[in-house]
Amino acid sequence: MLRFIFSFFGAIFSVVTMGAMMVALTIGAVFWMYGRDLPSHEHLAQYSPPTISRIYSAEGRVIDEFAQERRLFTPAREIPDMVKHAFISAEDKSFYTHNGYDPRAIVSAAIDTARGNTRGASTITQQVMKNFLLSGDRRVERKIKEIILASRVEGALDKEKILELYLNEIFLGQNAYGVTAAAQVYFNKTLSELAPHEAATLASLPKAPSDYHPVRRKERLRERRDFVLKEMFENGYIDEATYEAEVAMPLKSVQNGDFEPYQRSLPPRDYFTDEIRRQLSRDFGEEQFFSGGYSVRATLDPEMQGKAAQALRSALEQYDRSRGQWRGTGKTIPADTLGDEAKWREALADLRVARDIELEHPWHVAVVREVRDNSLLLGIEDVALDDPRGMTVPRSDTDWFKGSLFDNFEPGDVIHVRQMTQDSDGAFIRWSLRQVPEVQGGFMAMDAHTGRVIAMQGGFSYQNSVFNRATQAMRQPGSSFKPFVYASALDSGYSPATIVVDAPIEVDTGAGVWRPKNASHQYYGPTPLRTGIERSRNLMTIRLAQEVGMDIVASYAEKFGVYDRMGLSIANSLGADETTLFRMVAAYAMFANGGERVEPTLVDRVQDRYGTTVYSHESVFGNKRVCVDCDNPDLPEGQAPRIADERERVMNAVTAYQLTSMMRGVVERGTAARTVNLSVPTAGKTGTTNDAKDVWFVGFTSNIVAGCYIGYDTPRSLGRGASGGGMCGPVFNEFMKEAVKKYGGGNFKVPEECQFIKIDRFSGARLPDDASGPNVVSECFRLGEEPIFGVMFDGGFAISGTFDVIQPDGSTVAQEVTTSTGDKAIVGPKAGFGTLSSGGLY
Structure with a gap:
């Protein structure tokens, strides 16, 4: 009998042992089978989640954010323990003791599932595996893979690193990824500012954020929050008094109107930050910029940006209301x-x-x-x-x-x-x-010496139209292009006193005869270059471009960055080729700074998520500026340190000063005299295209260069009387009055190679050193070069038709002129076709 009993129990033991071995072998085989082709978990140690890229103003204030997922990465050491404890209490109370999975929780969940009450048993480590390495389905295979990977990760990473991955990756609703972004989205607070009940609210969300919406499912969220607080108390993370106080707190949130939204503290997105987005997306790649967590220090001056917006909007609205139409x-x-x-x-x-x-x-x-x-x-x-x-x-x-x-x-x-x-x-x-005007425009201002763009307005309203007319609108610059024609001439040996004939011409374009005119529809005969640019004489500019050569003019325009490749049609000397305001302002900066290349930038510096500088405008080759005498203790009193740079010279310094002096005449007595009136020396040039479809003014002081463009997006005439001086001049003036207060201004630097001679600005004749009067101007000539007076240039064009030569006092008289070929000719009342000709086009 005893033998039978031992045999019976021995058989049972054998069966049980064999069964256990079979179960173990089966489980082992299952885990081996599913563990063979699992993704590697090693890259989790170098976790770099998609993170918000932020743009800061020059003062360090956040002015815009760009992101695919709203996430602000926070290292585990910077996440408060109270926040960690709230999520551990809600999701995985044995987090610090298990090895990646919780067998008791798995068995309990299996029993509940068998009873028809499906619930999860995933630990925080398993959830990390699901979020990073696996799909989100509920199949048994995925759960097995989760357990295998979780156990592996627990052996490779410490608990704090796993918690860091979880708390930065988890989706918490309202497009908030990670606890830092969620604290901002729901409470407009940092993690360190959260109260226990607020941390518990965030910890209530991972299961299903939409099921715990703070407005639509407020009571359900509150119940879940109170449960999390109770778990925190029972787990020893908060004491009873804290629990009682926190559970009694009302459920408040941004969504319920209890707190100001974080976004309300940011200025509305505008053209400046959107242009940064466009440029950095091009430089770094759009996906990388939106997910890279960059800190971008913009060159923007918020105060001056506001002035730019106000100045441009005022002009656009004034014009729109003058049309007398309600839309x-x-x-x-x-x-x-x-x-x-x-x-x-x-x-x-x-x-x-x-x-x-x-x-x-x-x-x-x-x-x-x-x-x-x-x-x-x-x-x-x-x-x-x-x-x-x-x-x-x-x-x-x-x-x-x-x-x-x-x-x-x-x-x-x-x-x-x-x-x-x-x-x-x-x-x-x-x-x-x-009403938002139908007419549009753009404005931009930058430091003439560093290239830092301090203000940019690409239209009346960014929310009305995101198209940036400062950087994207390709328009004819009209007469604002003329300084580049004059620059090519001055660098070719001409002077401000050189005489060019202002008389009618005809150009056979192949498609017909082109008969350009001055805006005044009058002709002024032999005229110095200075007066030609001050009064924006079209015919003088065409003749000058022909004398210098359109290939030379084009090379100057390309060297200054106005065009990548300029057409050689003679009409382009009057600004017929299209460009952008951004390019024009950047080119004028090289006049203002004495002829040195300067690259415009909207960004001072870009740092990655780890604080490493990946771009610095000042470090780019050609932009470096060094203070030579800053460390010199023997610097004489009253003498400022000298700033040296490595910038390329694109124009002779004398040429730059001559051109600047001539463009000062535009402001002081030329086409911008009625609308531009600043307290410091100012130079610039107006521009008005055919039929006044586009109007411009680009100008500068010794420090700041700024430009304005106004026109319809679908080009059409702005109407009779519209001009660059009349419409854009006031925009420039209003902005620059404030810019001068903030950035100052002074006399333009005179090159040492300048020698000054007084001339008559109407005739170009040399005057005595003691001459004075409204017609007298002191011109800069190159030191060591003997100025030549009396030679006149006609560009090789014949005079077309019959016309009167208008004198400064409005009278008409006959004049004998010397052409560029050395011939004598009479230009005067009713001068006729062919009076001047050197065999060129006509």
């Missing part, structure tokens, strides 16, 4: 919503219209609720209906456009308004109708 936004909301404030406010909020405009006062989006005989009754976004300023626009505010209120408005029309106030005390006057 509005072109958007409407259903009229049946106007009786319910909540509905029309919701409808307004859903519309995409510009909300980034500030001109004297911020513009508000509004809806016309009722059209009356003498007023419009409005509903204004962000303004309460019982606001003491009221909700009406009087008929008197609409005098600038044609038609009655009933002709122009219907209930439901979406419009812009801004308040008008007294200049003296800021008292409210009335609400005033506004």
Whole structure:
């Protein structure tokens, strides 16, 4: 009997042992089979998640962010223990003791699943494996792979590194990846500022963020938060008093309107930061820029950017209102919503219209609720209906456009308004109708010596149109190109006193005869170069370009970066070839700084996520500037240290000064004299294309160069009387008045190779040293070169037709001139075709 009992139990033991061995072998085989082709976990040690790239102003303030996933990477050592404990309590209370997986949790989950109550049992380490190396499905194979990888990772990485991976990678809703971004998105706080109940709220989200929305599922989220707090208490991470206090706290969030959104602290995205995005996406690759976690120090001066926007917007709005036409936004909301404030406010909020405009006062989006005989009754976004300023626009505010209120408005029309106030005390006057102009423009300003762009406005409103007219709009520069023709001539031996004949010409283009004219439709005969550029004489410029050679003119334009490859048509000497405002301003900077190459930049420095500088504008070859005497203790009192650089010289210093002096004449008595009037020496050039389709002004002081362009996106005439001086001159002047206050300005540096001789600016004749008067100008000539007076150039063009030669006083007289071929000819009243000819085109 005893033998039978031992035999029976021995058999059972054998069966059990064999069964256990079979189970172990089976499990081992399964793990071996699934563990063969698993992805490597080694790269997790070099984890670099997609991270927000941030742009900072020159003062260090965040002004924009770009990201594919909203994530701010935070090392484990910088994550507060309280945040770690909240997630461990919520997701994996045995995190610090298990080896990557929790057998008891797995068995418990399996039992619950068998009962029909499916739940997860993944540890934090397993979740890291799922997020980084595996798919997110719920198949058994994936869970086995999770366990295998988790055990491997636990042997390769410490717990803090695993927690760092988890807390930076996890998705927590609202496009927030990682706990740092989530703290910002939900509470507008840093991790160190979070209270325990807020950390518990974030720890409630990993399971299913959409199921715990802080507004739509507020009560469910609160229950989950309280559960996490209880777990934190039971796990010993908070004491009972803290638990009781935190669980009693209300559930607050940005989404519920309890905190200001972080984005509201950022200025609206504008043309400047979007251009940085465009340029760095080109340089680093778009995907890398959006995910690389770069810190970009922009050259932007926020104060001057505001001045640029205001100056350009004022000019565009003034022109638009002079057209006398109401267009509005072109958007409407259903009229049946106007009786319910909540509905029309919701409808307004859903519309995409510009909300980034500030001109004297911020513009508000509004809806016309009722059209009356003498007023419009409005509903204004962000303004309460019982606001003491009221909700009406009087008929008197609409005098600038044609038609009655009933002709122009219907209930439901979406419009812009801004308040008008007294200049003296800021008292409210009335609400005033506004509209985004149809005409557009661009403005840009930069440091003439470093290339740092301090302001850029690419249109009236970025939210209305993201097209950047400062960098992307290819337009004809018109007469603002002429300085490059004159520069090529001055570098070729001409002087500001050289005489060029201003008379009609004809050019056979092959497609017909081109008869260019001066803007005044008058002709001035033999005229010095200085007066030619001051008065923007087209015919003189054409003759000069022909004398110098269009190939030389083109080489200068390309050397200055105005064009990559300029066409050699003679019409291009008048700015017929298209370029951008960005290129023109950068080219003019080389006049301002004495002829040295300067590369414009919107970025001072770029650092990667680890703080390593990957780009520095000052370190780029050709941009380095060195203070030679800064460490010299024996520097004489009153003598400033000398700054040396390695920049390429693109123009002779004397030529640069001569051209600058001539362009000062444009501002002081030429085509910009009525609109540009600064307290420091200023030079520049106006530009107006055929039919006034585009108008320009580009100018500079000793420190800052700035330019303005105005025109329609689909080119058409701006109307009779439109000009660069009249429209862009005021924009430049308004901006530069503030720039001079901040950046200063002074006399332009005179090269040592200059010798000054007084000449008559009308005739080019040499005058005595003691001469004075409005016609007298002291010109710079190259030292050691004997100036030649009296030689006149006609460019080889014949004089076309019959014309009067206009003298400075408006009279017409005959003059004998010497042509470039040495012949004598008479130019005067009713000078005829062929009077001047050297066998060239006509």
